Amino acid sequence: MKLIQLSDIHLTAPGATIGGRDPRRNFERALAHVLRDHHDAELMVITGDLSDWGDRDDYLWLRTTLDAFPIPTRLCIGNHDRRDVFLGVFPEYDDGGFVQGMHDVSAGRCLFLDTVEPNTHAGRYCDARQVWLQRQLTGHPGPFLLFMHHHPMPTHLGPMDRIGLSDGAAFRSIVGAHRNRIRHVFFGHCHLPLAGSIGGVPTSSLRGTNHASFPLFSETAMLSASDLPQSYGVCFVGADYVTVHMVEFGYDGPIRVEGSPEYTAWDRETMVR
Ligand SMILES: [Fe+2]
Numbered sequence: 001m002k003l004i005q006l007s008d009i010h011l012t013a014p015g016a017t018i019g020g021r022d023p024r025r026n027f028e029r030a031l032a033h034v035l036r037d038h039h040d041a042e043l044m045v046i047t048g049d050l051s052d053w054g055d056r057d058d059y060l061w062l063r064t065t066l067d068a069f070p071i072p073t074r075l076c077i078g079n080h081d082r083r084d085v086f087l088g089v090f091p092e093y094d095d096g097g098f099v100q101g102m103h104d105v106s107a108g109r110c111l112f113l114d115t116v117e118p119n120t121h122a123g124r125y126c127d128a129r130q131v132w133l134q135r136q137l138t139g140h141p142g143p144f145l146l147f148m149h150h151h152p153m154p155t156h157l158g159p160m161d162r163i164g165l166s167d168g169a170a171f172r173s174i175v176g177a178h179r180n181r182i183r184h185v186f187f188g189h190c191h192l193p194l195a196g197s198i199g200g201v202p203t204s205s206l207r208g209t210n211h212a213s214f215p216l217f218s219e220t221a222m223l224s225a226s227d228l229p230q231s232y233g234v235c236f237v238g239a240d241y242v243t244v245h246m247v248e249f250g251y252d253g254p255i256r257v258e259g260s261p262e263y264t265a266w267d268r269e270t271m272v273r
Pocket residue numbers: 008010048049078080189190191208
Protein backbone atom coordinates (compact mmCIF):
# COMPACT_ATOMS: atom_id res chain seq x y z
CA MET A 1 0.00 0.00 0.00
CA LYS A 2 1.26 3.45 -0.92
CA LEU A 3 0.45 6.69 0.83
CA ILE A 4 1.65 10.27 0.40
CA GLN A 5 2.62 12.71 3.14
CA LEU A 6 2.67 16.44 2.51
CA SER A 7 3.46 18.82 5.32
CA ASP A 8 3.70 22.50 6.18
CA ILE A 9 2.15 23.84 3.01
CA HIS A 10 1.73 27.26 4.76
CA LEU A 11 -0.78 28.68 2.29
CA THR A 12 -0.85 32.47 2.06
CA ALA A 13 -2.71 35.12 0.08
CA PRO A 14 -2.25 34.74 -3.69
CA GLY A 15 1.16 35.99 -4.74
CA ALA A 16 2.46 36.36 -1.18
CA THR A 17 5.72 34.53 -0.60
CA ILE A 18 7.53 32.95 2.34
CA GLY A 19 11.31 32.78 1.97
CA GLY A 20 10.88 34.00 -1.60
CA ARG A 21 8.67 31.01 -2.40
CA ASP A 22 4.98 31.02 -3.28
CA PRO A 23 3.20 28.46 -1.06
CA ARG A 24 0.14 28.08 -3.31
CA ARG A 25 2.32 27.60 -6.37
CA ASN A 26 4.51 25.07 -4.55
CA PHE A 27 1.49 23.18 -3.25
CA GLU A 28 0.17 22.93 -6.81
CA ARG A 29 3.59 21.76 -7.99
CA ALA A 30 3.60 19.08 -5.28
CA LEU A 31 0.12 17.87 -6.26
CA ALA A 32 1.12 17.69 -9.93
CA HIS A 33 4.28 15.76 -9.05
CA VAL A 34 2.28 13.35 -6.87
CA LEU A 35 -0.23 12.75 -9.64
CA ARG A 36 2.52 12.15 -12.21
CA ASP A 37 4.37 9.53 -10.14
CA HIS A 38 1.85 8.32 -7.53
CA HIS A 39 -1.66 8.43 -8.97
CA ASP A 40 -2.10 4.96 -7.45
CA ALA A 41 -1.59 6.18 -3.86
CA GLU A 42 -4.37 5.06 -1.56
CA LEU A 43 -4.28 8.14 0.66
CA MET A 44 -2.60 11.53 0.96
CA VAL A 45 -2.20 13.17 4.37
CA ILE A 46 -1.18 16.80 4.96
CA THR A 47 0.32 17.00 8.45
CA GLY A 48 -0.47 20.56 9.42
CA ASP A 49 0.49 24.19 9.04
CA LEU A 50 -2.06 24.32 6.25
CA SER A 51 -2.41 28.12 6.36
CA ASP A 52 0.39 30.44 7.43
CA TRP A 53 -1.99 32.79 9.28
CA GLY A 54 -5.07 30.61 9.72
CA ASP A 55 -6.99 32.64 7.13
CA ARG A 56 -10.42 31.44 6.03
CA ASP A 57 -9.60 32.21 2.40
CA ASP A 58 -6.67 29.76 2.53
CA TYR A 59 -8.94 26.99 3.85
CA LEU A 60 -11.58 27.74 1.21
CA TRP A 61 -8.94 27.58 -1.51
CA LEU A 62 -7.54 24.34 -0.03
CA ARG A 63 -11.01 22.78 0.07
CA THR A 64 -11.68 23.70 -3.57
CA THR A 65 -8.26 22.44 -4.66
CA LEU A 66 -8.57 19.12 -2.82
CA ASP A 67 -12.14 18.58 -4.05
CA ALA A 68 -10.66 18.42 -7.57
CA PHE A 69 -7.77 16.13 -6.53
CA PRO A 70 -8.37 12.43 -7.27
CA ILE A 71 -6.45 10.88 -4.35
CA PRO A 72 -8.40 10.76 -1.05
CA THR A 73 -6.86 13.30 1.33
CA ARG A 74 -6.98 13.81 5.08
CA LEU A 75 -5.72 16.81 7.05
CA CYS A 76 -4.10 17.62 10.39
CA ILE A 77 -3.77 21.16 11.71
CA GLY A 78 -0.56 22.79 12.98
CA ASN A 79 0.51 25.72 15.12
CA HIS A 80 0.03 28.19 12.26
CA ASP A 81 -3.57 27.06 11.77
CA ARG A 82 -6.58 28.37 13.64
CA ARG A 83 -8.76 25.49 14.75
CA ASP A 84 -12.02 27.46 14.82
CA VAL A 85 -11.47 28.97 11.38
CA PHE A 86 -10.41 25.60 9.94
CA LEU A 87 -13.51 23.89 11.36
CA GLY A 88 -15.68 26.61 9.83
CA VAL A 89 -14.58 25.38 6.41
CA PHE A 90 -13.96 21.68 7.24
CA PRO A 91 -16.70 20.95 9.85
CA GLU A 92 -16.49 17.20 9.22
CA TYR A 93 -13.13 17.15 11.08
CA ASP A 94 -14.72 18.22 14.39
CA ASP A 95 -14.44 15.43 16.98
CA GLY A 96 -15.10 16.69 20.51
CA GLY A 97 -13.90 20.16 19.55
CA PHE A 98 -10.58 18.88 18.19
CA VAL A 99 -9.41 18.24 14.63
CA GLN A 100 -8.92 14.51 14.99
CA GLY A 101 -10.28 11.37 13.40
CA MET A 102 -9.62 8.12 11.59
CA HIS A 103 -9.56 6.68 8.08
CA ASP A 104 -9.17 3.02 7.18
CA VAL A 105 -6.78 1.96 4.41
CA SER A 106 -5.76 -1.52 3.29
CA ALA A 107 -2.72 -1.46 5.60
CA GLY A 108 -4.73 -0.59 8.70
CA ARG A 109 -6.37 2.28 10.50
CA CYS A 110 -4.96 5.81 10.17
CA LEU A 111 -5.41 8.12 13.16
CA PHE A 112 -5.09 11.88 12.70
CA LEU A 113 -4.12 13.73 15.87
CA ASP A 114 -4.59 17.35 16.94
CA THR A 115 -1.49 18.71 18.72
CA VAL A 116 -2.43 22.39 18.55
CA GLU A 117 -2.58 24.70 21.55
CA PRO A 118 -3.97 28.18 20.84
CA ASN A 119 -1.70 31.22 21.25
CA THR A 120 1.57 29.28 21.24
CA HIS A 121 3.66 27.60 18.57
CA ALA A 122 4.43 24.74 20.97
CA GLY A 123 2.30 21.60 20.78
CA ARG A 124 0.04 20.05 23.38
CA TYR A 125 -1.48 16.63 23.86
CA CYS A 126 -3.79 17.25 26.80
CA ASP A 127 -5.71 14.76 28.95
CA ALA A 128 -8.82 14.92 26.75
CA ARG A 129 -6.82 14.09 23.64
CA GLN A 130 -4.87 11.36 25.45
CA VAL A 131 -8.16 9.74 26.46
CA TRP A 132 -9.38 9.96 22.87
CA LEU A 133 -6.19 8.30 21.57
CA GLN A 134 -6.30 5.54 24.17
CA ARG A 135 -9.92 4.86 23.27
CA GLN A 136 -9.01 4.61 19.58
CA LEU A 137 -6.10 2.28 20.27
CA THR A 138 -8.01 -0.04 22.59
CA GLY A 139 -11.24 -0.04 20.55
CA HIS A 140 -9.82 -1.48 17.33
CA PRO A 141 -7.34 -4.30 16.64
CA GLY A 142 -5.20 -2.18 14.29
CA PRO A 143 -2.57 -2.06 12.95
CA PHE A 144 -2.41 1.73 13.18
CA LEU A 145 -0.61 4.52 11.36
CA LEU A 146 -0.47 7.82 13.29
CA PHE A 147 -0.27 11.31 11.77
CA MET A 148 0.39 14.51 13.73
CA HIS A 149 1.96 17.95 13.34
CA HIS A 150 4.39 18.53 16.23
CA HIS A 151 7.50 16.38 16.68
CA PRO A 152 6.80 13.72 19.32
CA MET A 153 10.43 13.46 20.47
CA PRO A 154 13.21 15.97 21.18
CA THR A 155 15.24 17.03 18.14
CA HIS A 156 18.00 18.47 20.34
CA LEU A 157 17.80 21.64 18.25
CA GLY A 158 17.06 24.15 21.03
CA PRO A 159 14.83 26.60 19.12
CA MET A 160 12.86 23.72 17.59
CA ASP A 161 12.36 21.94 20.90
CA ARG A 162 11.02 25.13 22.51
CA ILE A 163 8.05 24.75 20.13
CA GLY A 164 7.84 20.97 20.52
CA LEU A 165 5.14 18.82 22.12
CA SER A 166 4.84 19.85 25.76
CA ASP A 167 3.17 16.54 26.71
CA GLY A 168 5.68 14.50 24.74
CA ALA A 169 6.52 12.00 27.50
CA ALA A 170 2.84 11.22 28.18
CA PHE A 171 2.19 10.85 24.46
CA ARG A 172 5.17 8.52 24.00
CA SER A 173 4.05 6.33 26.89
CA ILE A 174 0.65 5.82 25.23
CA VAL A 175 2.34 4.93 21.95
CA GLY A 176 4.74 2.61 23.76
CA ALA A 177 1.89 0.79 25.50
CA HIS A 178 0.45 -0.11 22.08
CA ARG A 179 3.75 -0.43 20.23
CA ASN A 180 3.02 -3.84 18.75
CA ARG A 181 0.03 -2.52 16.82
CA ILE A 182 1.32 0.90 15.70
CA ARG A 183 3.37 0.57 12.52
CA HIS A 184 4.60 4.17 12.15
CA VAL A 185 4.15 7.74 13.38
CA PHE A 186 4.33 10.52 10.76
CA PHE A 187 4.82 14.15 11.77
CA GLY A 188 5.69 17.59 10.32
CA HIS A 189 6.42 21.01 11.90
CA CYS A 190 10.24 20.88 11.79
CA HIS A 191 10.61 21.39 8.01
CA LEU A 192 13.43 18.84 8.27
CA PRO A 193 13.94 15.20 7.29
CA LEU A 194 13.97 13.34 10.60
CA ALA A 195 13.73 9.70 11.69
CA GLY A 196 13.74 7.91 15.01
CA SER A 197 11.38 6.06 17.29
CA ILE A 198 9.05 6.78 20.21
CA GLY A 199 8.10 4.09 22.68
CA GLY A 200 9.67 1.61 20.27
CA VAL A 201 7.58 2.75 17.28
CA PRO A 202 9.38 4.18 14.22
CA THR A 203 8.68 7.81 13.37
CA SER A 204 9.69 10.13 10.53
CA SER A 205 9.29 13.61 9.13
CA LEU A 206 10.27 15.56 6.05
CA ARG A 207 10.78 18.99 4.58
CA GLY A 208 7.60 20.86 3.71
CA THR A 209 6.30 21.85 0.30
CA ASN A 210 7.46 25.48 0.60
CA HIS A 211 10.20 26.83 2.91
CA ALA A 212 12.95 24.69 4.44
CA SER A 213 14.77 24.63 7.74
CA PHE A 214 18.33 23.45 8.45
CA PRO A 215 19.67 21.47 11.44
CA LEU A 216 22.01 24.24 12.61
CA PHE A 217 23.15 22.88 15.98
CA SER A 218 25.47 25.86 16.60
CA GLU A 219 22.47 28.22 16.78
CA THR A 220 20.81 27.85 20.15
CA ALA A 221 18.36 30.75 20.17
CA MET A 222 16.71 31.25 16.80
CA LEU A 223 15.07 28.99 14.21
CA SER A 224 17.00 28.47 10.97
CA ALA A 225 15.88 28.71 7.34
CA SER A 226 17.56 27.46 4.17
CA ASP A 227 16.95 27.15 0.43
CA LEU A 228 16.95 23.35 0.39
CA PRO A 229 14.43 21.86 -2.05
CA GLN A 230 10.70 21.61 -1.44
CA SER A 231 9.65 18.03 -0.65
CA TYR A 232 6.89 15.55 -0.04
CA GLY A 233 6.90 12.01 1.30
CA VAL A 234 6.05 8.64 -0.24
CA CYS A 235 5.44 5.72 2.09
CA PHE A 236 5.06 2.05 1.24
CA VAL A 237 3.52 -0.21 3.87
CA GLY A 238 4.12 -3.94 3.32
CA ALA A 239 3.21 -6.89 5.46
CA ASP A 240 6.57 -6.82 7.23
CA TYR A 241 8.13 -3.48 6.29
CA VAL A 242 7.55 0.27 6.01
CA THR A 243 9.60 2.36 3.54
CA VAL A 244 9.57 6.16 3.63
CA HIS A 245 10.99 8.41 0.89
CA MET A 246 11.44 12.17 0.86
CA VAL A 247 10.93 13.33 -2.75
CA GLU A 248 12.57 16.70 -3.38
CA PHE A 249 10.24 17.89 -6.12
CA GLY A 250 11.64 21.43 -5.79
CA TYR A 251 15.09 20.31 -6.90
CA ASP A 252 15.64 21.80 -10.36
CA GLY A 253 19.08 20.41 -11.16
CA PRO A 254 19.77 17.51 -13.52
CA ILE A 255 18.60 13.96 -12.87
CA ARG A 256 20.61 11.56 -15.02
CA VAL A 257 19.01 8.24 -15.89
CA GLU A 258 21.35 5.29 -16.34
CA GLY A 259 21.86 4.50 -20.05
CA SER A 260 21.11 8.04 -21.27
CA PRO A 261 23.78 10.24 -22.92
CA GLU A 262 23.65 12.56 -19.90
CA TYR A 263 24.37 9.67 -17.58
CA THR A 264 27.20 8.46 -19.82
CA ALA A 265 28.71 11.96 -19.89
CA TRP A 266 28.37 12.30 -16.08
CA ASP A 267 29.67 8.81 -15.50
CA ARG A 268 32.16 7.44 -14.57
CA GLU A 269 35.84 7.90 -14.68
CA THR A 270 36.04 7.34 -10.99
CA MET A 271 34.06 4.12 -11.27
CA VAL A 272 36.02 2.48 -14.10
CA ARG A 273 38.52 -0.02 -12.82
FE1 LIG B 1 5.48 24.75 9.49
